[in-house]
Amino acid sequence: MYQYDRHDQRLVDERVAQFRDQTRRFLAGELSEDEFRPLRLQNGLYIQKYAPMLRIAIPYGLLSTRQLRKLAHIGRKYDRGYGHFTTRQNIQFNWPRLEDVPDILAELASVQMHAIQTSGNCVRNITSDHFAGVAGDEIVDPRPYAELFRQWSTFHPEFAYLPRKFKIAVSGSAIDRAATLVHDIGVHAVRNEAGEVGFRVLVGGGLGRTPIIGHVIREFLPRQEILNYLDAILRIYNRFGRRDNMYKARIKILVKEMTLPVFAQHVESEWERLQGGLATVPDQEIERLASFFVPPPYEAVPGEDAGFRSAIADNRAFGNWVKRNVFPHKVPGYAVVSLSLKKTGVPPGDATSDQMDVVADLADIYSFGELRVSHEQNLIFTDVKQAELLALWGELKTLGFATPNIGLLTDIICCPGGDFCSLANAKSIPIAEAIQRRFDDLDYLYDIGDIDLNISGCMNACGHHHVGNIGVLGVDKNGQEWYQVSIGGDQGEKASLGKVIGPSFAADEMPDVVARLIDVYIERRHDDERFIDTVRRLGVEPFKERVYAAAH
């Protein structure tokens, strides 16, 4: 992974000193609440329902075991012994004290981490494909570019006070695992006919109140021009994005109101001026960045491991786990493993400090000392030898991270909701748990197969409910918590937004509602048809009929 040099280190150290002084001045009354708020947000610090909440960046999802141990330590020393992995490749701590935050940032800087721009109206943590570098379907490894963008966005002096937050995701595969279509900018690393690496650039996607799928603004951009192009897009957005209404301030609204062709014309003419200038990225820099992402020293293993094959045959539980939580690796004899943070009864994405320490030990033993965080709120070991999967599985079971449910109904994406978030209309974690409890029969879950169920506690959509095959949204009706259900949403390269099936439900109805949606699917599906495909084929009507016929 990327390693800081003295320049990178100096910048994060200077940031810690800056924030320490800002916090001191705030506590001394020299900075007003309004003056301090944007400064603390740009250091990841929210003031939440019960306490401050600190959001730490895990740039494009990459974490070394040394860094994970530091997070475990922070959880233990400054918080209540756990952290929450989010859908944006960040980790949040819910109970730090404001006075301690400068010290926490200093601890992070000591392991080349930070909380820079994890919140606020600026360019946020850059996210990417959690299988980058090991996926067989990869066209280009997106990580060097993700790091290039991380550096470009960090303390960009012109874009620290944008109309609204700005999220950029990068993918290098035909299969989009980074939800690039629902980001302010989606960047796809591609090759043109000549085999040269460049980018397809998308703008104006996003979830929240007004969910929109991003539009292609440029089919092919030479790789050297990408920072000039990003500067051009951000400059147009910074100047013309709406600032009168915070609900209409995202770039997606600007693109919609201006229309894509007009917006693109502005961007292209600005880019024309910048093209070839000093921000043009020389290939040496791309090579320098790429040199940090070379493959680990894989052993030459003779393809499929025989012991592994027989263990699958002999041990049904292990076989189930392999089927759901283990993914193919481009190197023979190796596998990618997903650690499920979706055990029933534990809030999705939560891990204790003790668990983090054990995960770090395991990654040192089994996966070259590195791991990933996925936007589905799970952890990933990218480089495990097939022959060692059985042993790893045993360890993960003890740890509670071997629930064999990746991609299944109980692998729920869920925001913190009313239990923690002051913007919530309704709780979301208990709904996730009730659904997990209702679907506790593994055979049935396997029979249902691939399905995304996403829950947000309000229309801000932190839980991605719009792009869940089943989406659940907490709404407020006369001060009570209700849940609106949509179906047909999807993430990935065929991203689509779900359709609301009808009036909302009370919390205790939710497991039944989901069960009825699944019943319709089981009865009407064709062979091998996934839930989303059945919904696409049949439309919302049959599902809606069943749910409301039974309810009333």
Next chain:
Amino acid sequence: MPLLIKGRAVVEDGWMLLREAAALADVPADSPVIVPLALWQSEHDALAARGNVGVWLKPDDDPDALAGDVERLPLIAIDFPKFVDGRGYSSARLLRDKHRFAGELRAIGDVLRDQLYYLRQCGFDAFAIRVDRKAEDALGGLDDFSDNYQSTTARPVPLFRRRDTASESDTPLPTA
């Protein structure tokens, strides 16, 4: 006389800022003044002839409107009604990088210590700190950072063109 950060020093400000001037009659005859863009445009020839008139821009004023005047204007000011309104950063870069304005570029309005570093990188070289704060106390904000990754107006060569990867000093730091 009000104080101003100019470059890196606190100096007395010789310019009068006319926030409301709507007609030539509102403009004092001799002293250096900064007038709104609208007045500059409506009384262009009379004001331009004086040589001691600057212009201030609102966040949504188009810097291109001054394209023909950048050579003769001694001063352009950009207003920040609220410091969280970041449009002025882009206006500044357009004036400096696109129109090659070389005179004084001054930030006015809600101008505070914690934004000075970024403002300077975008081409501002004068800062009229908000009147209830001391300019001396704000000076330190100019040096919050010693470098930046990007190509900026004040430091056009981005860090990736300045790293000396061949030298010992720019190799990655140990992580263990």
